[in-house]
Structure formats: C-alpha cells, structure tokens
Amino acid sequence: MYIKMKISGRLTAEEVFRHKSTILVTLVQTLEKEGLFKAQKLEVWLDSWIEAEGGKKLPLERKLDGIKPTEVLSFLSRLVQIHRDRILRLVVLVEGILLETYEAYALLINVPELRRVYGDILFDVYADVPSGIGGLIDVIAEMNLYEKFNSIISYIGSIQPRPDIVVLAHDPDGFDDFGKRVSFYGKDKRRIVTDIFRTIKFRARAGMSEYEDLLKAIVPYREEKMASIMFEIRGFEHRLTELAKSSNASVSLTKSVLFLGNDVDSGQKFFEQFMNTIIRPLAEKLTKIDVIKQWLQEIISPYRRLF
C-alpha cells in the first residue's frame, strides 16, 4: 500500500513530517484494530532504511508491543525537533507481523529522492518467494482480505491531513499505471480519469506500441480539463459505476474518488474497459499531434524557402 501526500509550499518541513507521522500512526493503528498487523519495532534511519544504500540507523530503536499512538507521535515530534537540520533525511521504519505469519513493515519516507520512487508512506510485506509471497497483494489474494484492506483505504482517505492518493498495488509503479492497482483513493475525483490518461502515457513511454497511437491523440490535451468535461456530462458517473461493477470493483464518487477492487486484476480490467468504451472511440475523433504540427507549420511558415 503506497500513500502520497500533496506537499504544499505553505507548510514547513516540520509540519509536513508531522502530517506524515499522523498518517503513518493512523495506518498502523487501523491495521492493528482490524487484527491484521502487530507493530514490534520502530527504527529511525538517515537517508535510507538500507545500509547498502548509504542509510544510517540512528540509535533510537524502540521495541513496540502494538502501537501506542500518542507515545509514538510525541516521540516523532521530539525527533523532528532534535534533527531539525536533517529533517529531509529521515526515514521511519515500523516492523511487525501481519496476520501472525508474515514479516511486514510500514515506512515513513521524508527523503525527496526516495519519496519520488516509493511515495510518502508505504506498507508492505517482505517477499518470501519460495512460499509464494511476493508482497502484500499476494497475502491479500491468498487470504481474501480485499474487504478489510478496502475499508482501511477508505478510512485513510477520510482522515485529516488528507492524503493525495492511496494506492493498493503490486509495486510503486501503481502510482503511474492504473492497471497495476487493485484499489485506490484519490483526493480529487477527476483522478480516476486523469490517471487513465497518465497510464497511456506511461505505457507508451515504456515502449508498448499499442499505446503510441493513442498517445499522439491525447498528448495535446490537458488531462484535468478532459476529466472535468467528462464529469460535466450527465450519465458519466453512472457509466463509471457500471464499468467498475463489471471489473469486480466498486467506485464511489464524492469530491474524492474511491475505487475498491475485489480482485488482483480489478484495476487492469477497469482500465481496459474504460479504454475500449471511452478512450479509443474518443481518440479516433481527437485531432492528433501530427495534424496540429502540420497546421502550425502552415500558419507559421506558409511559404517554402527556395534557397
């Protein structure tokens, strides 16, 4: 599970860290309340949580017997005060056991380079390939825990400070690729459309030739504007609900969007259906970038130079 916040320029680094701490603690607490996870250890690292990557563990390790929110929050608050000068190097790691069987961990990432890859907060299971566990999604699929994790996602989406996006996905590519998601929460409901446009761009740039033509059609248009127009059309929300239902998922739209899948492939199925029923027919009618370029060519330099 990957969580990303929108970092406002009006907030100080300390405030941002406190917001992230609140979300981390709430996430762990919710997982514990649902009887899924038990926190056992809290560690604070500088630069990364892996030494091989240049990470350094600070001598602040704490043994936990379940998370005590006020205690952990005050510890993290003191931590920020002490390490004010290196706040953008902090990583907080909470390790514990998921379902009394799997080694799991939650991370708070405040290092910009790592944040760009993994988001602000993540919760995952250490892989054990010989036993068939590659990550959290495998555990969810094996134990059929979709409902519990979906309720956690919707709860995390409702707390303050509100995360920008919460994604339940196979790997961090789930931020960019809708097809890799099982469930997600987006602060802005347009996200369900904008992320599909971004997935097309992502896949086309990854060299998937079937999306290259589509990219030419959609690239001149702003995703947010397209999404706003779609939401203005009566019946669009109903169509989304129907598409989700046939992908074994559900969508609820308020100001935000909650897409909750009940299947590992829910995101991919929804993406494909949305593509086939909306994007592909639309792309045929949109003016492609090559045509726009040609028009511009004619307008800007209508005469061909002879010499």
Added chain:
Amino acid sequence: LYIRLNTFRIEVLSDSMPRTRRIRCDEMMLDDDYTVSMDLDSVYGSRTPHADCYIHYIGRKKCQYALVEIKGGKISDALKQLETTFKDLRSRGYKINELWIYMHGSLSRREAKRYVIENDMLFRKVGSKREAVRIDGIPVRVKRVVERGR
C-alpha cells in the same frame, strides 16, 4: 544453472555459472558441487526478514559462500532482507563472500529511477553518477531468471 525452490523451477540466464548443476533449498539437497548449507527458513522462521538460502560451492580456486535472495516485490525489500541476514550470519561466524539477488522480469519503472543493473551488478544512481551497491564491501550481483513452470 537451475534452481528448484519448492514449487519454482527457474533457469538463470547467466553464463557465469555452469548450467548443469542444481540446488534445492527446501530439501537441502546436495547436488554436484553446490550445497545448500542452511535452510534459512528453519533458522529464522517466518517472523524475521531473511534471505532465501545460503549456499556453498567450489569456485575456480576456492570455496564460495553465497547468500541468495529471490526478489519477489521490490528490489529494496530484497536488499533489506539480504542485508539483515548477512549481518546476522556474519555475527554467528559464517563465511559469506558473494551476495546474489535472483530476479524475475525487470525492475519496476519507478525503481529503475534509483537502481541500474549492468553486467549482473546492482548500481545505485547518485546524481549523475552510479555507485555499486555493496554490503560490507561485497558487491550485490543480480541475476535475471526465467520461470520454467511449476
């Protein structure tokens, strides 16, 4: 080189190792020169992050002791598990002079912003430079694998 791990049978696309030898982690099977010296699952149980196997083989000149992790999710997880087990085994007096990560497919696009694999070695991007990922001075090697059926 073939590795059989419980239900997995995988072919390692690497010519640095002979292709005929086999290892079985689950049964600690001794096959040719490769020995799975320790079943790490029984040592650590499922409650501690750990690597998948510790193997011994006879290299060109000397014995090699390798710690192996099979990447399931993120490469960062694989590194963390490798690192934790490495430290623990070293503190118990075990020799380790090679570190391997076996990987299905390729890196996720987001992780590819941070890591590069070149010549079976794992590198970390630091600004415009690359730094080999090492655990206690030992470089981490990455071998790509193809699943051959279950």
